[in-house]
Amino acid sequence: MDRVHEQLATAGFGDVRPAHGFVFQYLSFHKTATAVGIGEHLGITKQAAVQLIDELTKRGYVERRPHPTDRRARAISLTARGWECVERVVAAWADIEREWATLIGPDRLGKLHDDLATLTAATSGGRPVPLRPLW
Amino acid sequence: MDRVHEQLATAGFGDVRPAHGFVFQYLSFHKTATAVGIGEHLGITKQAAVQLIDELTKRGYVERRPHPTDRRARAISLTARGWECVERVVAAWADIEREWATLIGPDRLGKLHDDLATLTAATSGGRPVPLRPLW
DNA sequence: CCATATCGTCAAGAAAGTTGACTACCTTGT
DNA sequence: ACAAGGTAGTCAACTTTCTTGACGATATGG
Secondary structure, three states: OHHHHHHHHHOOOOOOOHHHHHHHHHHHHOOOEOHHHHHHHHOOOHHHHHHHHHHHHHOOOEEEEEOOOOOOOEEEEEOHHHHHHHHHHHHHHHHHHHHHHHHHOHHHHHHHHHHHHHHHHHHOOOOOOOOOOEO | OHHHHHHHHHOOOOOOOHHHHHHHHHHHHOOOEOHHHHHHHHOOOHHHHHHHHHHHHHOOOEEEEEOOOOOOOEEEEEOHHHHHHHHHHHHHHHHHHHHHHHHHOHHHHHHHHHHHHHHHHHHOOOOOOOOOOEO
16 A cells, blocks of 8 residues: 555655545545445445545545435546546556565466455355445 | 443443553563553553543552662552453453354454454564554 | 435544753763 | 764653544434
8 A cells, every 4th residue: 555655656646645545435436425425335424435535625636516316415526637536546456466576476466366256245244344444 | 342341241341441441561571661561562641641640540440559670650450359350351352253263164264363363463564563442 | 205324524633753952960071 | 092973762742543432313123
């Protein structure tokens, strides 16, 4: 994680914190997200989620628009710059995984991934675990 | 980590946070520790380390005594209750590892451990990584 | 169409860390 | 021996990040 953010900083995305990454991840798969949904995904309150969204909006990674079907809500989505940042993260992770493959071999790396998936699925009962950058 | 602390709570150790665990770990291997040493181990300032020590002292897990060789310093060590808690943690981890072994097999679990050790050693340059419960 | 639930917001505050300055003590080189 | 600089702990002020609680506006379901 630290290495990804070092990479991002050199690519001009030095103003995103690790916690923001989890918002990005959620927005990559939910085109019209809400603050409540993001909060649940991260395991934080909606107020804290709004604060993250505010920061990302101010920095141009995210935008709020009227929600298409719910006039209480605001539809949150990535801007062009947000998507650029996501692409950078994907590329950085790919680099890191390639390096891992050279260290322990692609076969072992694949098994490592599968085993970790098995263990986390078992301890969380199969449901998705709220991701938090904090214990 | 969450499961260990659930186990601890049912065993009467409900007043320790995850961050405290890293202090316990350090004290298990350093009989006369100092606040600065603990701070370096966790990657936090000495002031923050002192605060953790204060909490653990108030709750009876840790005690401060005059340092044997340095009159500026205070020697920090686990009390009997502190050691009881450590034993509980060790037992809880052993339970969890046994469960992991049944899930993916002892052989794969051993390789998982070795591979993770290889990867972390490579990315940290071999030096110990300061442990933090926070990104 | 009314009761209840949900989305976002405002405000206050708690948790856990940081920075900076200070005293007391240690250590090292001359 | 001792001056000079480094280190351990402490005090105080502050920052960051998250929480709790209350609220208006809108949605939804019997």
